Amino acid sequence: MIEGLNPGFILIFGALLVPITSGIIRSILLLTLPVLALTQIYTLGLGTWGHYEFLGLSIELTRIDPLARIFGTVFCLASFMGMIYALHVKDTIQHFVALIYMGSAIGAVFAGDMITLFVFWELTAISSVFLIWASRTERAYKAGMRYLIIQVSSGVILLGGIILYYQETGSIAFNYIGLTGLASGLILLAFGIKSAFPFLHNWMQDAYPEATVTGTVILSAFTTKLAIYTLARAFPGTDILIPIGAAMTVYPIFFAVLENDLRRVLAYSLNNQLGYMVVGVGIGTELAINGTAAHAFAHIMYKSLLFMSMGAVLFRTGTIKASELGGLYKSMPVTMVFCIIGAMSIAAFPLTGGFVSKAMIQSAAADGGMVVIWLIMLFASAGVMDHSGIKVPFFTFFAHDSGIRVKEAPMNMLFAMGFAAFFCIGIGVFPGLLYELLPYEPTYKPYTAGHVITSLQLLLFAVLAFALLMRYKIYPPELRSTNLDFDWFYRVPLKWLALAIGRLILVIWNWFLGIANDIVYSIINTTEKTHGDGKVLARTTSSSTAVMIIVAVLGFVVVFFYRFLQQPLPM
Amino acid sequence: MSKPDDEKKYWLDDPKNIDKVFYTILVLCALVSVPDILSLFNILYHKHVEFEFENIFEFYSLYGLVCYVGLVLIAKKLRKVLMRDEDYYD
Numbered sequence: 001m002i003e004g005l006n007p008g009f010i011l012i013f014g015a016l017l018v019p020i021t022s023g024i025i026r027s028i029l030l031l032t033l034p035v036l037a038l039t040q041i042y043t044l045g046l047g048t049w050g051h052y053e054f055l056g057l058s059i060e061l062t063r064i065d066p067l068a069r070i071f072g073t074v075f076c077l078a079s080f081m082g083m084i085y086a087l088h089v090k091d092t093i094q095h096f097v098a099l100i101y102m103g104s105a106i107g108a109v110f111a112g113d114m115i116t117l118f119v120f121w122e123l124t125a126i127s128s129v130f131l132i133w134a135s136r137t138e139r140a141y142k143a144g145m146r147y148l149i150i151q152v153s154s155g156v157i158l159l160g161g162i163i164l165y166y167q168e169t170g171s172i173a174f175n176y177i178g179l180t181g182l183a184s185g186l187i188l189l190a191f192g193i194k195s196a197f198p199f200l201h202n203w204m205q206d207a208y209p210e211a212t213v214t215g216t217v218i219l220s221a222f223t224t225k226l227a228i229y230t231l232a233r234a235f236p237g238t239d240i241l242i243p244i245g246a247a248m249t250v251y252p253i254f255f256a257v258l259e260n261d262l263r264r265v266l267a268y269s270l271n272n273q274l275g276y277m278v279v280g281v282g283i284g285t286e287l288a289i290n291g292t293a294a295h296a297f298a299h300i301m302y303k304s305l306l307f308m309s310m311g312a313v314l315f316r317t318g319t320i321k322a323s324e325l326g327g328l329y330k331s332m333p334v335t336m337v338f339c340i341i342g343a344m345s346i347a348a349f350p351l352t353g354g355f356v357s358k359a360m361i362q363s364a365a366a367d368g369g370m371v372v373i374w375l376i377m378l379f380a381s382a383g384v385m386d387h388s389g390i391k392v393p394f395f396t397f398f399a400h401d402s403g404i405r406v407k408e409a410p411m412n413m414l415f416a417m418g419f420a421a422f423f424c425i426g427i428g429v430f431p432g433l434l435y436e437l438l439p440y441e442p443t444y445k446p447y448t449a450g451h452v453i454t455s456l457q458l459l460l461f462a463v464l465a466f467a468l469l470m471r472y473k474i475y476p477p478e479l480r481s482t483n484l485d486f487d488w489f490y491r492v493p494l495k496w497l498a499l500a501i502g503r504l505i506l507v508i509w510n511w512f513l514g515i516a517n518d519i520v521y522s523i524i525n526t527t528e529k530t531h532g533d534g535k536v537l538a539r540t541t542s543s544s545t546a547v548m549i550i551v552a553v554l555g556f557v558v559v560f561f562y563r564f565l566q567q568p569l570p571m
Numbered sequence: 572m573s574k575p576d577d578e579k580k581y582w583l584d585d586p587k588n589i590d591k592v593f594y595t596i597l598v599l600c601a602l603v604s605v606p607d608i609l610s611l612f613n614i615l616y617h618k619h620v621e622f623e624f625e626n627i628f629e630f631y632s633l634y635g636l637v638c639y640v641g642l643v644l645i646a647k648k649l650r651k652v653l654m655r656d657e658d659y660y661d
Contacts, residue, residue, distance in 0.1 A: 139661070257646035258653070330581055366621035374622070382638035398583065449606075454625075456603045458635035464600045465639035467593050476647045482659040483650070491660055 004049020006062040007037040007072060008107025008120065011079065015099035019092055027087050030095060034079035037106060041072050048112055057172050060112025066439040067293065071109045071229045073437060074297045075102065077423070078221040078304060085308055085416035086214035094134045098218050101127040105222035109229055114162045114172045117230070121158060121190075124223055125151035131215030132207050140210040146487075147207035151223075154193035161186030177234040188235060194227035195278060196271050198247045202487035204271060205255070209263040209320075213311040216263055220270060220307050221300045228277045232292055237284025245282055246373050248275030249380035256387035258476070258483045262310050262320045262396060266303070269346065269388040272380060273299050279377065280361040283368055286440035291360025293438055298345070298353030298427050305342035305420035306392060309335050312409035312417070313396055322391070322478035327401030335409045336397040338417040345424040347389030347459055348381065353424045355455065356431035356446040363444065378458070385462040394466075395478055604632055 014033040021029055041064065050061030064072070079102040086098065101124055108120035125148065132144035164183035166172050177184045193200045204224070208216050235241060249272050256268035273295070280292030312335050313328060314320040329336045341352070348354035358381070365374045408414070427434050435442035469475040531538045582588055607629045620626055627633075 253642065254646045254649055257643060258650050260657075329583075363621075371622060378634060379638045379642075382635045383642050385635075386639060386642060401584075450620075453603060453606050454631040457607075457629070457631035460596070460600050460603050461632040461635035462639040464596055465636045465643075467596050469640065469643055471593060475643060476650060479654070480657045481650075482655045482657055484653045484655060484659075 004044065004062050005040065006050065006107050006110050007040040007044075007076070008103045008105070008110060010037045010040060011099045011103025011106060015096050015103065018096045018099060026095065030083040030087065030099070031080065033099065034076045034083060034102070037079070037103075038073065038076035041069060041076065041110075050112075054115075057115060057166075058113060059116060060173070061116055062110050063112030063174075064110060066437070067229070067233060067289075068109050070293045070297060070437045070439065071225065072106055074300050075106045075109060075222060075225075078102075078218075078300050079106070081304060081416050081419050082214070082218040082221065084412055084419065085217055085311070087412040088410050089212075089214055091134060093130060094212065094215065097127045097130040097134075098215075101131065102218065102222060105226050108226055112174060114158075114165070114174045117174050118155065118159055118162060121194075121226075122152065122155040124226065125155055128219055128223060131219055132211040134212045134215055135210055137210070143207045143210040147203050150193060150203040154190045157186050157193070158190035161188075161190060174230075174233065176236070179235065179238050179240065184234075188231075188238070191227050191230045191234070192244075194223055195231060196224060196227075196248070196274055197244055197278075198251050199486050201248075201252070201271055202485055205252075205264055205267040205485065206487055208267045208270075209261050213315045217304055217307045217311055220266075221304055224270065224274055225296050225300060228274060228281070228292065228296055231278065231281045232289055236281055236289055238282060241278050241282030242370065242373055245275045245278030245280075246376045248272065248278055249377055250275075250383070253380060253383035253387055255483055255485055256383075257391070258481075260322050260478050260481055262322055262325075262392055263307065263314070265322075265387055265392060266306050266310060269306075269384065270303055272384060273303065273346070275380065276358055276361050276377065279373065280364065283361070283364045283370075285364055285367065287360055287367065287444060288364035290435075290438040290440050290442060290444070291357065291364055294357035294360060294434055295354075297434060297437070298357040298424070301353055301420050301423040301427065302342045302345035305338060305417055305424060306346065306388065308413060308417045308420065309339035309342060310392065310396070312413045315413070316406040316409060317404050321480065322395040323480050325396045325402055325404065326399040327397070328404065328406075329397040330401075331405050332397070332408050334414055335417065336393065338414075338421050339393045339397065341421045341424055343389045343393050345428070347385045348455060349459060350447075350452045350455060351425065351428040353427035355428055356434070357427070359446055359451060359455075360444050382458060382462045385459055386466065389459070390463065390466050600632070604629060607632070 011033050014029065014036075017029055018026065044062070044064055046064050046066070046069070048060055048063045050059070052059040052061070079099075082098065082102070086094065089095065104120040104123035104127060108117055108124065111117040111120055129144045129148045129151070132140055132147060134140075161183050162172060165177070165187065168181070168183055177187060179185060179188055193203075196204050208219055211219055231241070252268040252271040252275075256265045256272070259265045259268060277292045277295055277299075280288040280295065282288075310320055313325065313332065316332065317325065317328070319325065345352035345354045348358050362374065362377055362381075365377065409417075431446055432442075435444075466475070528535075530536055583592075611628065624630060
């Protein structure tokens with residue numbers, strides 16, 4: 001392999017082979033590429049490669065350090081998992097764009113400079129939208145458009161930030177930036193859009209649930225975690241991120257409780273999990289950054305697992321609305337078990353991935369004496385237990401029997417879910433293996449009696465609360481509905497405003513056209529009066545008169561120039 | 572999809588068993604509460620606390636219960652304000 005090739009390129013170049021393969025060859029190709037990329041990461045080891053000077057900018061195509069490596073590793077694993085899950089799909093476009101998308105996310109993680117980062121950043125946006133459009137529905141088309149506008153805007157803002165940053169510092173190396181002024185502010189905003197900061201988040205809940213069954217699984221793993229990685233690289237210890245992250249852990253859970261589309265519930269819950277990571281970046285201590293990286297790793301596993309199980313339900317039953325589902329444990333028991341493993345993992349039960357990762361961030365907040373942030377995150381942890389830990393499995397597989405009887409999920413989907421479930425539990429039981437990959441010296445001990453017992457108390461009493469609310473019929477029923485979120489502002493009033501402005505422009509334009517028409521008509525009329533048939537300037541005259549006029553003009557010119565030429569020419 | 576008419580009965584189909592699940596949850600909650608009760612008498616269990624209030628009796632249990640109920644009740648109120656028809660945006 002080419003020395004120092006960015007592992008992302010393996011998937012991107014490999015994608016070019018997709019259109020010319022089919023059947024088993026394509027399946028082998030899809031599964032081999034992520035493995036090759038992962039091998040490339042570990043054969044290269046740590047270091048930097050691919051230095052070029054381009055228009056006076058130092059490009060560094062490949063940079064592998066521990067922080068990039070853990071994100072790159074989990075991206076490769078997620079690619080492998082996503083490709084197993086999508087093996088049954090017979091859609092060349094989806095396979096092609098999925099590889100480009102995953103490859104560019106991996107490429108971005110290993111980018112050593114911001115120009116390379118920017119190129120991959122935009123490529124993830126453009127390639128991923130096809131996974132949404134691949135649903136081939138009107139809703140998906142519109143949601144994809146909104147998604148693309150927001151994603152590309154993030155890229156444009158990033159580019160603006162990079163240019164200003166280059167003017168200030170003369171460097172485009174992608175290292176610690178810190179929030180210092182306009183340039184870094186723009187870069188932070190660009191990262192914040194993709195990290196789904198509060199009020200910048202709706203693209204995710206809007207678009208992810210409209211993507212294809214397999215598309216949502218793939219989308220959920222990369223874009224937002226890439227953004228978390230860039231935040232952890234460029235803005236560790238930026239104080240403003242702590243309240244932003246804390247708000248992110250809380251704001252989405254209310255919507256997750258109300259939402260009926262279970263893939264949208266998971267998108268809200270994904271948003272809430274990102275909140276913990278943003279808090280970790282904001283705290284910025286070694287423990288907190290370790291926690292963020294570990295949480296991103298574990299999170300990709302359990303969140304993919306949850307999306308995969310809901311995708312399998314959608315694939316088999318044709319709906320993913322909680323109000324229509326129920327009792328599926330009878331026909332999809334294996335999927336149910338995997339879903340519950342994912343649910344317990346996201347809720348951070350002991351012996352699961354969430355338990356050994358989230359606690360690091362919680363602990364880092366406590367070390368910094370941040371009581372309020374700590375309490376907010378603990379509240380959000382009880383909330384996670386509701387929407388992802390209980391609601392998703394309960395209303396799909398239990399609750400009232402909807403009477404839906406279907407086959408178990410296809411074999412490839414079960415394999416992919418098994419792969420994720422293996423990691424969810426593996427990380428929980430052997431946290432040491434994950435901790436070895438962390439960017440800093442792992443010092444945290446997750447399995448203390450106190451931590452296990454307090455976690456169980458929090459979670460089991462949350463379960464009890466659910467059981468009580470169900471028993472006394474207080475728990476809100478699942479209803480077919482749309483719940484207004486912040487995107488209402490741009491989907492209703494802003495749209496209305498845009499249309500009103502459009503109408504105003506039309507009125508002004510018509511008025512302008514009217515005036516222009518009047519002017520043209522008046523010119524034509526005037527011309528007609530002077531040059532029209534039989535009018536003064538249109539009269540014919542005899543040729544002798546014409547010759548007379550020409551001679552007179554010629555005479556005048558000769559006399560005039562004779563007089564003029566008498567004088568010396570100005571030099 | 573086939574009609575679930577004369578298929579086998581599942582354990583959870585019996586409402587009595589749902590009660591059993593509920594009581595199991597109660598028992599589990601009682602079990603995880605034991606360490607805090609013991610610590611009242613200074614036996615066995617020493618919590619490593621970061622904040623003073625973590626020492627409150629059954630702090631985590633109560634916090635979990637209260638937060639959960641609070642979250643659901645607030646969300647129910649919010650539904651009155653935020654809920655629209657399914658095809659609201661279409």
